[in-house]
Amino acid sequence: MRRWRGAWLVVVLAALVLTGFGAIGWGWYFSSEVEEDTNFIVSSGSTLTSVARDLEEQSLIANADAFLFRAKILGGSAPVQAGEFELAAGTTPSEILDTLQYGEAVRRMVTVTPGMPSILVYEMLMGEELLTGEIPVPREGSVLPDSYAFERGEDRAAVLARMQAAMQNYMAEAWPKRQPGIAVDNIADAITLASIVEKETGAGEHRMVAGLYSNRVKKGMLLQADATIIYPITQGKPLGRRIRRSEIAAVNDYNTYSMIGLPKAPITNPGRESIAAVLDPAETSALYMVADGTGKHEFADTLAEHNANVERWYAIRRERGEM
Template identity: 50%
Template sequence: MALTRKQKWITGIVGLFLSLALVVVLWFGSQAYRWKAPGPSTRDTVVLVEEGSSLTRAAQSLEKAGVVADAHAFLKMARWFGSDQPIKAGEYAMPAGVSPSQVLRLLQEGAVLLRRITVVEGMSAIQIYERLMGEEMLTGPVAVPEEGSVLPETYSFVRGETRQSVLDRMQASMRQTLDELWAARDPDLPLKTPQEAVILASIVEKETSLKREMPEVAGVYINRLKIGMKLQADPTVIYPITQGKPLGRRIRLSDLRAENAYNTYVIEGLPAGPIANPSRAALKAVLKPAKTKNLYFVADGTGGHRFAATHAEHLRNVAHWRQFRVQNGI
């Protein structure tokens, strides 16, 4: 049966609407695909979202950095497919090919790029201060920390964080570590307080860079403290001269004779304070030292030391060291 003119008109309108609906569905589907498809960036890119930035401003930065193809399109897709959770300021490491949906998720979760700053074992307070002040990604002033108050390790921070907040974490890490190790210390140590442990550990740290040697070096100093023998540690001679920086020359006889609160060739017992920031290994070494009868040690020419229980044996080790120096032109 032939359709009437009205029926033809209705059929045409319905067909048109169905065609338009299909176009809309297909177009919307293409946008949904673009939302989760890899973006245009071909390499990892760092993008800074400044404090107070809106999503619009962030999108402009993302387009400029080549992370999204079009800021306007990104904003439309974010409205259609994303959540309305606010974004967070910070520095973001956007991986190569990151999709628009991943970009928004990173911004909303605040998955900011973590920078790192390392305090090397045995660094002095002034060296840590200089390292903090030299880190351009940090902000604000900071005072020279108390010697021995920082635990050497690598710390994470975000761009724009204050130097003081990073230092606070460094010092909190030292307090936590010291509390833990002090509680588990050997019972017969000649160390009255955790601070005395830090002082001795700082000497051990400066005497050897070999972690396997630290308990033995600590054992020598513990033995000396127990019998009232002077520590005679060269690093304590250097510290008042350089405040923990390299001396740049050999120790002179006048240095060994200098009267101050640190020179353990002159004073008895521990120096007035730490001479560096000791590592966890050095702290553990002085709180659980090797059980040894040794009272002396001298360099062996290979980065380690020769240990001795008697002065006569020590003199033989010293002669060996001097011979090594001559043979190697040191």
């Protein structure tokens, strides 16, 4: 008789334990305090305990201690990740933990397009409301055009530092691979020449335009790049009108219509394609180019050929009513 009583006691205790675990599991897997889509941020260095307190404080779970207890019994052993995570309405505590341990953090991006001048990089970063802190206008040509991820609340200076480190790293890799006999003999001049190529190039013409300007540099000719006239006036922003004769004749450290050689510094942030073109330009004898009406250019070796191309371009513009 005592054996039967002992056996029933074991059964009853087991049932109570299973019922308790069942209640824990039911609440863990099926209950939710997340009433609307929410982005939850886990700071770097956070522990599961501190995260649980933050979740409770933001009313995303009912009780931090209960969350931690259930996590230790039913959850995974991986640490929580730092970052910003999307929690959809109805997300259960179990799903919250799984998201913070194994889910993908929200990736926010800012993009610097090839040829974006530093003043616009500055305005873009300062205009991003999810970033913090102040930055100066970066040095022209110091930023590598690309897309960059950032976290909500990150310092703008940190994002800018990644952009500038990317340019340094790219040049450190690309410069040793340059072709012999190119028109520049240092990285700074390569970026400056690439910035001109970036602003003066039509689609798919990078190496040809780089070859033309390289020829002019080697021959000691005026580069006569319109973008170098505009840069001192707008710091790289669009001029919004035609260039004036007085601006063509202006003498400064950028205007390649009034000075021989490269400007004193880049006129924009050149992309990889323009930099690569300067380091490996097309083999050409071209010294002149003019727009051909399609977004590209006609190239010429002699001034006579160039003048004929210019007349064709003027005819196109007259047909369009632009002259």
